[in-house]
Amino acid sequence: MSETFIPVNTPVLDGNEADYLAECVRTGWISSEGPFIKRFEEAMAGAAGRRHGVAVTNGSVALDIAVHALGLEPGDEVIIPTFTIISCAAAVVRAGLVPVAVDCDPATWNMTIEGVEAALTSRTRAIMLVHIYGLPVDLNPILELARARGLKVIEDAAEMHGQTYRGVPCGSFGDVSTFSFYPNKHVTTGEGGMILTDDAALADRLQSLRNLCFQPQQRFIHEELGWNARMTNLQAALGVAQVERLPRTVELKRRIGRLYDEHLADVPGIRRPVARTNYADNIYWVYGVVLGDEVPFDAREAMRRLAAKGIGTRPFFWCMHEQPVLRRMGFMLNESHPNAEMIARRGFYLPSGLALTDDEIARSAQALKEILP
Structure with a gap:
């Protein structure tokens, strides 16, 4: 790299x-x-x-x-x-x-x-x-x-x-x-x-x-x-x-989210975070994306491809009802929660830390564009 x-x-x-x-x-x-x-x-x-x-x-x-x-x-x-x-x-x-x-x-x-x-x-x-x-x-x-x-x-x-x-x-x-x-x-x-x-x-x-x-x-x-x-x-x-410094941190995090949104606007094959609802504006603790159904690979493969381009990522949480340790204890057996199952398999987040520079945001967004079909 x-x-x-x-x-x-x-x-x-x-x-x-x-x-x-x-x-x-x-x-x-x-x-x-x-x-x-x-x-x-x-x-x-x-x-x-x-x-x-x-x-x-x-x-x-x-x-x-x-x-x-x-x-x-x-x-x-x-x-x-x-x-x-x-x-x-x-x-x-x-x-x-x-x-x-x-x-x-x-x-x-x-x-x-x-x-x-x-x-x-x-x-x-x-x-x-x-x-x-x-x-x-x-x-x-x-x-x-x-x-x-x-x-x-x-x-x-x-x-x-x-x-x-x-x-x-x-x-x-x-x-x-x-x-x-x-x-x-x-x-x-x-x-x-x-x-x-x-x-x-x-x-x-x-x-x-x-x-x-x-x-x-x-x-x-x-x-x-x-x-x-x-x-x-x-x-x-x-x-x-x-x-x-918390107010400044919140402002910076929201700026990171806005910059990613600008770089990834209209990019097919991903769903970006919801920027706001009627009860809150996103604080972008992390900037997560979910691969669309049309993308022929999952989050694990996307993360592998991004790592090869020098971009750190993390997977989304894995569902509680699919955790082996909890199933062995008899909890949440034979359950299906399709929304969570989908984003657990197709969601991951891009570099999102406070020290992130504008250039690093641009590089991360460009790398994501390049790995998508």
Whole structure:
């Protein structure tokens, strides 16, 4: 390859990250006891319009603790999208609950009210809303249904830093809401996650669960098993700096999406992300494309061809109802969700990181054009 390989993601750390990390080293506060923890929790809660934030080690454990904290009973059913990451189903299963998968909208890639309604049973106790790739779930109909039936709502906003639904921040809609801070997220701490809630008692429980359920008066006597899921002050220092630049990050991400749209307008054989709906403008966490039926190969082959041209890509999520580990456990057997199955096989995303240059966007788009028949 004559030109430099374009990675699928490179984070940008050009704000106060280095200064805040140096402060941690200079003061010796590098553990989970440092002052940046509270600052980061308050910053993320404030950005999402929530009262309480609980920082943890990653987005997956945020889901684990959030689901566990709701106190659902073994065997209760939780409706989840089939088109999502395994962490969502894993959190449900680890809590002794039953994941019930629903299909996605083929355009927005999100779960729908129609899917949720069809999945309801007498054992349904919660709905896990997962906002996918850049657009949020159309929330109002699902939230109204949850309120009417007394269902708990877990909101996975891992890909939605800075996004809104009808002008209200994503991450503010669940009984508990979770974020991830992996390096490809709009706010990164390297690894890290957070749980948000407006319920003070629930926040106390979440804080206890993330800290092994130590008791204030008798630290090493435990009434309940928790997690060692504490975020370090070093990670939180990065997070504080990242939240400071979040509005600029959102603006940049949307610009990346617009540039890709310009380069790929009217290109046959692909479906581009929906730029906007009546409830949100796309935030382009990633820029995904889905191969049309007329393209005689799948996403795996497209990604292979792009790699040969120096373009990094990633596949779309694989469906939960097709996961071998879940099928072996007896979940979601003999199910078909055709929209999710199609985009899992024919969807992938192009380089989408914040460090992407205009030239790299143009190169990536041109390479995609060249591999299409």
